[in-house]
Amino acid sequence: MAAPSVSTIANAKPVVAGGVLRGPLQTPLPTDASTSFDAGMKRLGHVSEDGLAPEGERSTNAVRDWGGDVIAQLQTEHSSRFTFTLYGVFDTDVLKAAFGDDNVVTVGGKSTVIEDGAELPHGAWAFDMRGDGGKKTRICIPDGQPSNVTEASMVAGELQSLTLTIEAFKDGDGVKVYRYYDDGSAASVPLLTSHTPSSLATAGGDLITLTGAHFTGTTAVAFGGTAAGDFTVINDTTLVAVSPAKTAGSVNVVVTNATGASATHAVTYA
Structure with a gap:
């Protein structure tokens, strides 16, 4: 076991360009923490100070023998989901993420949004983060769908916001989430x-x-x-x-x- 070292710890802040991205389903996603995103992935602007909250879970069923000893733990459920709050309610891409692409029409800075109760579309999602000391963390979801969208109260003392929970589903390789960690120690070309x-x-x-x-x-x-x-x-x-x-x-x-x-x-x- 390695000795404790500050080189193995990091905080998580959004990259300067924005930490949450969304694109159409099957948009190619990077396979590391540094490669540029496909042009189809749109950054969704400011995220609340609560940042990104992973909320997945794994459930198992304990199997016991006649003597009452646990002899197996059989997995019965696994989920991967992430929750975050977006502030850019005047950003068309944010509105489409929260209400569905077909339910938002923007012309000349004026947006019309309809709510018809239909399921929100699946898409590609990514979370792009940086830490102190040049560390990078990137989470990519090839197939994600908003499973819950809540809207904050509209009051004078707070910003309008939309809180989304993204449920991850398996891609063609059976993977729900890809995580990439770069400790910043290796020199990189520009x-x-x-x-x-x-x-x-x-x-x-x-x-x-x-x-x-x-x-x-x-x-x-x-x-x-x-x-x-x-x-x-x-x-x-x-x-x-x-x-x-x-x-x-x-x-x-x-x-x-x-x-x-x-x-x-x-x-x-x-």
Whole structure:
């Protein structure tokens, strides 16, 4: 047994982009704690300070012999479910998660929601968390369904909110929940997930903000093989670079640190 160590403990906070995600059933989910999510997975904004509450259970039936000794524990029930409270009641994706995709229509910032009592749809769900010291925790549910939705009282002193409980069901491999833990000890290559602005001038000299992960210790930023005019690491998830001159079209950006180079990330010159 290993000796007690603070390296094996962590708190759980949502990642900066948001800790709860939902997408259509059969949306591909990551198989680790760091890979970017499919574009079909939508983050559902602010979650209450109660965070994520796992509520699964396992029930067994004790079998006894003639002498009254327990000779077997036979499992009779197993469930995996998670409860959380969402504050973004003016977010269409939150409303669809709580009331059903077909029951929410949003046009120009105005949403109409109907409640018809139908079962809420199954979908892919994920919970994306970070801890101190670079630790990461990710819980993925390939097939989850809201089994309970409650709405907080609407009063002046509290935010409107929706509390959802997600029941996990087995996928094609017989798995209900996938959990991934990264203790942050292994160095990682940079990961690029998005950028702004959407396009760059062919003359170069634009400031482009790259977002992702593992930017601390960046040694190089290249646009289609051409080094950036300059770059500044803001933090581990944000980097600002000066674009070099390139011809119009799609160009692959690569960020490198001491561990290695990122996968390519396409940006557009126009």
